[in-house]
Amino acid sequence: MTMLAADPVTDPAEENAAARRRSALVAGLVVCLAALGVVMLLSIGVGARNLSPATVWDALVHGRGGEAELIVRHLRVPRTAAGLLVGAALGLAGALMQALTRNPLADPGLLGVNAGAACAVVCAIAFLRITQPGAYVWFALLGAGVATVAVYLLGSGRGAASPVRLVLAGTAITAVLTGVISAVVLTNSIAFNGFRSWTVGSLQNVTASVVVQVVPFLAVGIVCALASGSALNAMALGDQLATALGARMARIRFLGIVTTTLLCGAATAVAGPITFVGLVVPHTVRAFTGPDNRWILPYSMVVGAILVLTSDVIGRVVLWPSELEVSVVTAVIGAPVFIQIVRRRRLAQL
């Protein structure tokens, strides 16, 4: 077959197509934001206590004191805010991890972050006698950071951080950490109790103060992540080509790891381990946006927030008046999607 030299004539039809695509993407983002708004309202409006929309609105906007204000302003609003931030952080971190590792299976939970955070928390409870959930945050962040770095280093080996290797490095580190956790927890009942309630990711007991503590980390993480879109696009082409294009691989990777740790660590610190959000959201987003990371990242943020908030609302409704924790709902929704992904892809691409 003859290969013909392409003539670099700009095709007006192509330019129109590109412009149309951009407007479609912007429109899509707006729609997603609108959906997010709706879900946020639902999150504020729905709960164990059946309050009418009018009451909720009243309490939200005007205060007025009393039980309604307590519930709406001091429970549901912080909870919604937490869900928003956690979902955005996890969605973003997942997209970031997948781009950094060129790996469609990256998810904080699968890569050992949860085990790291859990281990740190458990050790804090057992050895340092920390009992306030508020204080767990810092340990969770630390543990998550150490675990992420370990998994990444282990899975990178001689340069190629291949998908299966990373997931399995995550499994290995998770195993060792679980061994440590088990050892501690089986010999210390207080630690056991703290562990079993922490290990199910939930937005139930989130207080405004915890959220506020974590916001700076999230803010830094989000800004860094969003700014790295085009660098990630270059990275997707492979190390050699990316370097030829002027991207500084080591620096991007390092920043990427730091950002991911900030995002995942903060999210896990607030709500405990929530799996599958970071995995599933970027895939769904990618189906619409295509492989451009400058769009994938913001979309993942918004869709991640939608997913977590929706799961939380479902959790509140499904066993009403008692609640099903967020992480269980996301696992139950996320697993079939993950399996579909694995089944669909030609494994050569993984």
Next chain:
Amino acid sequence: MSNLSSPILQLSFLGTIRLRVVRRSLLVVTLIVLATAALFVVQLLTGTFPIAVSRVWATLTGHGTAVEEFVVYTLRLPRALTAVLAGAALGGSGAVYQSVTRNPLGSPDIIGFTYGASFGAVLSIVVLGSSDVAVTISALAGGLGVALLVYLLSMRGGVQGYRLILVGIGISSVLAALVSYLLLKANIIDAQEAYVWLTGSLNGSTWSDVWIGLVGLAVLGPVLVGLGPGLRLAEMGDQAALGLGVHVGRNRLCALGFGAALCAIAVVCAGPITFISLAAPQIARRLTGTPTVRVIPSMAVGALLLLGSDALAQKLFPQSQLPVGITTLALGGGYLAWLIAREGRSRIG
């Protein structure tokens, strides 16, 4: 081939049975079995109540005191035997799974089988009340159910190794979330009991565990050994194996099914002890120098490994009766990490 100085031994029995054995393999397996036997004896002698060799012998031949009989017959002997049998079962099923998935990290626990068994058991303890028999049956049902589910989901024009592993990891994550949830919702006593079961322990090994292990190995062990040659050929690629007349699909299904059953036996006896089925075949492979994992050496190494881990757990923390599952997790996870770090060639990636 026997003209060149060959590492292969050709043995023939009774004129009709002719076997090919790698010389080094035979040597290594013999050494490991001897080491296991030695460790076994040590386990009978030592502990919080030390018994001399002569007294152990006396007890075994029926002349021991009541205390000695209790310690040997009720505590140590069943425990050591269970360790050996469950370890061998785990090693064997691990070898078979790693062969089918063509991947040193494709073992039943990674594939989600053990989480299935865990889920079944925890469900039984926390929700249904916890008679031993009920827990055992639920564990078995859960494990085999998940194995089947993973197999079905990863079938897409034949089962591919990576796909099996990844689907398994996916399902394990869901089950792990559900197990955590159940642990949270249960009352603390049930939760602790469930958690202990989850960690895998040889503490309460009884003679019924020993019988289950023995029967299981005696029946399933030979089946797995028999599947060995076909599986080894399949590692050259499905087409090459088909071209040589191997029933690739059928072998694979049998291997996964019987392997899961053997793993289930181990879980019933000793709880979901992780990583023996992962590590034993790889250790065995490196020691015997064979290019592929093989069932018998893996069983031998598995037995030694579990017995050794139990000995270690008992010696390190004599007071707290730490479950052996913790040592295997820590050792196994460490070994796995080392394995991944070492793997230059992409067998994994």
Next chain:
Amino acid sequence: MTQPPFHQPHDIAATDSTVLVGSGLHLSYESVVVAENLNVEIPRGKLTMIIGPNGCGKSTMLKALARMLKPAQGTVLLDGDDIHRSPTKAIAQRLGLLPQSPLAPEGITVADLVSRGRYPYQKLLRQWSRDDEMIVNEAMTATGVLQFSQRSVDELSGGERQRVWLAMVLAQRTPTLLLDEPTTYLDLAHQLDVLRLCERVKRTREMTVVVVIHELNLAIRHADHLIVMKSGEIQAVGAPDEVVTEELIEHTFGLPCRIVTDPESGKPMVIPRMVADDSDQPPIAEEEPRAVSPAG
């Protein structure tokens, strides 16, 4: 049976001069249809080569003939026996296949790999016999890898490794041998090596050899019998000097060419035409292959 458009075969004589016959084959691969109502005959005792552009279905057809792929319709007969109804080990003693990318287990020695070719003749408790040993040695000698017999296959070069795989299928001692793209990824010297080995084996052991190959001129030079495919259909069958014409090559490959006589072998040789200024030409209208077959 519809006659291929470019070359009427001589009447394929009585059935005992064909080894493998595929009739009315409907082949699909991952739900994409590769061929419909395909009829193919492989003549006995000859070196047959199957050529065609990417995606024409040649590897798929070979796999169907080797029982790797079950056709949705149609039958494949080996010496008159339906290969899907006979026990697979029995077929393995009569038909050998070297697939496109076989995997050598890590660390396996040459001798070990070649000896796996004896599997169709072994049972669980009768794993070895002196005959087996002799046959394996002979296969290694025939392919020139005997001196590597204790070395690890991973250490060998691409050409040497291919010879080891050939030794394995030769150890299988089958009267018919199918090879799926055995020369891809090899340099020219090694490609010739493999093809000369095929010729020698066909001659000295009276085997039937079928090779799927990309290199057009090599195929013409070495084949006794050529099968040209395009889009799942056979365009021509027969001896290379009778079949290869400029029209055939242009129609099948989209390649305007000249045919000259190869001064070494006396057979036709295809020389693609030079086109003066590419940008004036419209792109070659790629006739959409009816399906995208991943393996050509």
